[in-house]
Amino acid sequence: MSSELELEEKINKTETLFGWLWELSVDGMRLLDSLGRIMMVNDAYCRVVEKKKEDLVGKIFSEVYAEPERERLLTSYLIDARSNTIKTHFEREDTLWNGKKCWFDFSNSFIEIPEIGKVTLSIIKNITERKRSELELKDSEEKYRTLFNNANDAVFVTLLSEGKTYGDFIEVNEIACERLGYTKEEFLKLSPSAIILPGYIDEFNKYNEKLLKETHVVYELVHRAKDNHQIFVEVSSHLFTYKGKLTVLSVARDITERKKAEKKLSKTSMRLRNLASHLQSVREEERATIAREIHDELGQVLTVLKIQIALLSNKLRKDQKELKDKLDYVSGLIDSTVGKVQRITAKLRPNILDELGLIPAIEWQANEFQNVTGIQCSLSLPAEEVNLEEEKSTAIFRIFQEALTNVMRHSSAKIVSILLQTINNLMILKINDNGIGINNEQLSASKSLGIIGMKERALLLGGEVIIEGTPGKGTEVKVEMPLTNILKQRVDDDND
Numbered sequence: 001m002s003s004e005l006e007l008e009e010k011i012n013k014t015e016t017l018f019g020w021l022w023e024l025s026v027d028g029m030r031l032l033d034s035l036g037r038i039m040m041v042n043d044a045y046c047r048v049v050e051k052k053k054e055d056l057v058g059k060i061f062s063e064v065y066a067e068p069e070r071e072r073l074l075t076s077y078l079i080d081a082r083s084n085t086i087k088t089h090f091e092r093e094d095t096l097w098n099g100k101k102c103w104f105d106f107s108n109s110f111i112e113i114p115e116i117g118k119v120t121l122s123i124i125k126n127i128t129e130r131k132r133s134e135l136e137l138k139d140s141e142e143k144y145r146t147l148f149n150n151a152n153d154a155v156f157v158t159l160l161s162e163g164k165t166y167g168d169f170i171e172v173n174e175i176a177c178e179r180l181g182y183t184k185e186e187f188l189k190l191s192p193s194a195i196i197l198p199g200y201i202d203e204f205n206k207y208n209e210k211l212l213k214e215t216h217v218v219y220e221l222v223h224r225a226k227d228n229h230q231i232f233v234e235v236s237s238h239l240f241t242y243k244g245k246l247t248v249l250s251v252a253r254d255i256t257e258r259k260k261a262e263k264k265l266s267k268t269s270m271r272l273r274n275l276a277s278h279l280q281s282v283r284e285e286e287r288a289t290i291a292r293e294i295h296d297e298l299g300q301v302l303t304v305l306k307i308q309i310a311l312l313s314n315k316l317r318k319d320q321k322e323l324k325d326k327l328d329y330v331s332g333l334i335d336s337t338v339g340k341v342q343r344i345t346a347k348l349r350p351n352i353l354d355e356l357g358l359i360p361a362i363e364w365q366a367n368e369f370q371n372v373t374g375i376q377c378s379l380s381l382p383a384e385e386v387n388l389e390e391e392k393s394t395a396i397f398r399i400f401q402e403a404l405t406n407v408m409r410h411s412s413a414k415i416v417s418i419l420l421q422t423i424n425n426l427m428i429l430k431i432n433d434n435g436i437g438i439n440n441e442q443l444s445a446s447k448s449l450g451i452i453g454m455k456e457r458a459l460l461l462g463g464e465v466i467i468e469g470t471p472g473k474g475t476e477v478k479v480e481m482p483l484t485n486i487l488k489q490r491v492d493d494d495n496d
């Protein structure tokens with residue numbers, strides 16, 4: 001075979017190969033002449049522009065686009081072709097002849113073909129889907145950024161270091177910068193410990209460790225701004241993996257105002273509690289004084305009266321019977337008045353409590369209660385008197401009285417069991433009735449002053465009153481009082 005024949009065969013083979021590539025390519029291919037007429041297109045191009053091959057070949061290329069864009073695109077092509085400066089690679093959004101908007105990726109090149117001259121080869125890909133997801137991603141990133149910066153709370157993102165300790169800030173929002181007085185650049189050079197008040201570093205470390213185990217923690221902390229002022233914050237931290245690294249997203253809410261209000265409230269309630277305690281003891285003292293005075297003054301006068309009347313009666317003659325009967329009647333009146341005075345003074349402040357102690361006082365009160373109400377009392381008391389401070393004995397006794405009054409007024413009970421015992425360091429008094437049973441609403445009602453009074457009295461001395469009711473079965477009032485002294489908390493008289 002001559003070498004000419006061999007060359008011709010090679011050219012033929014190349015043409016066939018080129019033909020296959022042209023038709024098999026998944027990208028659209030188009031050849032334009034220098035006037036912008038379509039010389040050749042492949043099937044992929046037909047699919048891209050949604051037209052048949054026979055409607056394309058020989059036509060001006062811009063006819064595949066919507067009417068308003070056609071002239072501009074053709075002019076721009078003609079200018080490029082004449083000046084030999086075609087844009088080789090670009091992405092563009094076009095509207096097709098059928099109104100469809102699509103994103104295309106163009107790769108252009110000029111080719112010189114003998115006898116035909118300069119033609120433009122374009123490879124065109126439809127990248128609408130990719131572009132749409134890129135735009136959506138950008139959109140959501142922008143939304144996230146806006147959210148990040150417009151949040152009312154300071155937001156910090158830190159990357160945990162190798163040792164999984166503090167890590168470094170990799171992102172902070174505008175509120176964080178504003179609140180702590182750092183620029184973003186300054187912030188990104190800081191370690192988280194730099195914005196924490198030194199006394200709170202241990203707390204921070206503790207929650208950092210918990211975060212590694214549980215992946216979410218909420219805790220309170222005090223931040224320190226650049227100018228050293230303190231900010232109480234509630235931090236909510238989440239641990240997640242970002243680009244293969246352990247990352248922490250923390251949102252810090254400023255709770256300085258809440259903290260101040262809480263402190264003020266707790267001081268106020270402590271003051272009120274102390275005031276209540278003071279009023280309580282003044283009331284007890286007053287009752288004791290009045291009881292003593294009534295007993296001493298009135299008791300003496302009544303005794304003297306009784307003696308005088310007896311003397312007078314003895315001086316009467318036998319025939320003065322009428323007068324003697326009258327004196328006997330007055331003497332009887334005096335006796336019953338003495339009894340009344342004793343009852344009144346006992347109500348004010350039972351002598352028995354001061355003289356014999358808590359156990360006999362409870363026994364006496366239960367007896368009185370049974371006599372007056374007819375409700376049967378069963379008692380279980382310690383054999384020996386327990387050594388308890390007067391203030392505590394009085395408190396337990398008054399709580400006992402209020403509990404019995406409630407049984408009488410509200411329970412419809414037939415039996416009350418009273419148990420007094422000491423366990424370890426606690427004196428425990430239980431009053432159980434078999435009545436209708438108190439419910440939770442009645443227990444927590446703010447107007448239940450009797451119950452509030454019982455609880456407060458115990459609380460003031462380090463004790464507690466627990467009340468539980470079972471519907472139809474009864475109510476239990478349990479008083480727990482520590483035997484050894486727990487110091488009462490007093491509010492220091494400071495200036496705030």
Ligand SMILES: Nc1ncnc2c1ncn2[C@@H]1O[C@H](COP(=O)(O)OP(=O)(O)OP(=O)(O)O)[C@@H](O)[C@H]1O
Nearest residue numbers: 406407410411435437438442448449450451452475
């Ligand atoms: N042992 C009990 N059994 C059933 N209900 C009770 C008992 N003790 C209290 N309650 C209910 O709880 C409510 C609150 O009791 P609390 O002692 O606080 O107030 P009170 O007895 O109504 O009035 P006071 O302020 O005069 O004591 C009562 O009104 C009653 O409904």
Ligand SMILES: [Mg+2]
Nearest residue numbers: 405406450451
């Ligand atoms: Mg009551």
